[in-house]
Amino acid sequence: MVLLKCPVCGGDVQVDDNALPGEVIEHECGALLEVYMKDGKLALRVAEQIGEDWGE
Amino acid sequence: MRLGVAYDVLRWEERDLFSEARKLGYDVRPLYIKDYADLVGNSIGENLDAVIQRGVSHSRALISTTLLESQGLRVFNDSLTLVRCENKTLTLSLLTKSGVNIPRTAIAFSKEKALEMARKLGYPVVIKPIEGSWGRMVAKAVDDDSLYSLMEYQDYTTLQFRTAYMIQEFVRKPDRDIRIFVIGDEAPVGIYRVNKANWKTNTALGAKAEPLKIDPELRELAMKVKDVIGGFFLGIDVFEDPDRGYIVNEVNGVPEYKNTVRVNNFNVSGFLLKKLAEVIKK
Numbered sequence: 001m002v003l004l005k006c007p008v009c010g011g012d013v014q015v016d017d018n019a020l021p022g023e024v025i026e027h028e029c030g031a032l033l034e035v036y037m038k039d040g041k042l043a044l045r046v047a048e049q050i051g052e053d054w055g056e
Numbered sequence: 057m058r059l060g061v062a063y064d065v066l067r068w069e070e071r072d073l074f075s076e077a078r079k080l081g082y083d084v085r086p087l088y089i090k091d092y093a094d095l096v097g098n099s100i101g102e103n104l105d106a107v108i109q110r111g112v113s114h115s116r117a118l119i120s121t122t123l124l125e126s127q128g129l130r131v132f133n134d135s136l137t138l139v140r141c142e143n144k145t146l147t148l149s150l151l152t153k154s155g156v157n158i159p160r161t162a163i164a165f166s167k168e169k170a171l172e173m174a175r176k177l178g179y180p181v182v183i184k185p186i187e188g189s190w191g192r193m194v195a196k197a198v199d200d201d202s203l204y205s206l207m208e209y210q211d212y213t214t215l216q217f218r219t220a221y222m223i224q225e226f227v228r229k230p231d232r233d234i235r236i237f238v239i240g241d242e243a244p245v246g247i248y249r250v251n252k253a254n255w256k257t258n259t260a261l262g263a264k265a266e267p268l269k270i271d272p273e274l275r276e277l278a279m280k281v282k283d284v285i286g287g288f289f290l291g292i293d294v295f296e297d298p299d300r301g302y303i304v305n306e307v308n309g310v311p312e313y314k315n316t317v318r319v320n321n322f323n324v325s326g327f328l329l330k331k332l333a334e335v336i337k338k
Contacts, residue, residue, distance in 0.1 A: 020066055020074075020086055020088070021066075021086070021088035021090070021091060022063055022064060022065055022066035022070075022086075022088050022090065023066045024065065024066070036088070036090070036091060037088075037091065048065075048090075051113055052188075052192075052213075052214065052215065053113050053114040053115050053187065053188075053189075054112050054113055054114075054189065054190070055112070055114070055188065055189015055190040055192065055260070056112075056189055056190070056291060056308045056310055056311050056312045
């Protein structure tokens, strides 16, 4: 597991070593977070809201 | 097979594709398109046999597909299929020209003409965005007043095609519609989407999935739609009209299938991956 910080509340977030970019994690503070790669390492950012052009 | 899977949000379907591809011994590479950038026409530097497009954002799915195609990659579905699916007027135009039954549909560019067309179709009518998904902004208008208000709401959206009003008859379907999948040269599985509480039968809006009985007529229809729209993997939405039989409402170029797998116990990802290997060999 990788220990990251929630970009909203600053709290700890445990992320699986094998997590893929695009995974969405709901943090205990209520924030929806998205895994992405920054400088070759796993990182978190606030997940994108459902867009007008989203869907099947 | 060396396979790329282009995606932006990691849903159940994308995870399942990765898992099933690895079970089949494919070398699978996730392509996270939100952070993907390259020169048009540049070589991606990897010898991928195919890329499956799974972007949930229509814009990202289409544009990343065109970019990947410019780099010499075969993307499924291809960019032109995505365009044919995403723009509902194009979908319906191609289908009706080929003799496929569609809902009676009018296009107008002014409210006055849209009201005229709605009266011709007969209320209630359905107004929907030219591009859109999950039943978003699909609304039923019961008279001129409500249709006018809905068109005003459309005017003040940021929809790309907000100046075109797409008005359809309200099809008297049962409390369900059909989602049938085409995968390669077969239509192996589908679901009924049942909603007794809402005329909109999108599973995103709470419709319940039930296993679909695929009769020969429906299978033949699905393959005809595939011939018209193109592509490799399609989710076709079909209404059952009491008088006209099957009516094709929409075609989805990046279909979701979690509920289809669950209620049919059918491995869509595995089937798709095996079919894709056949296509690549040809």
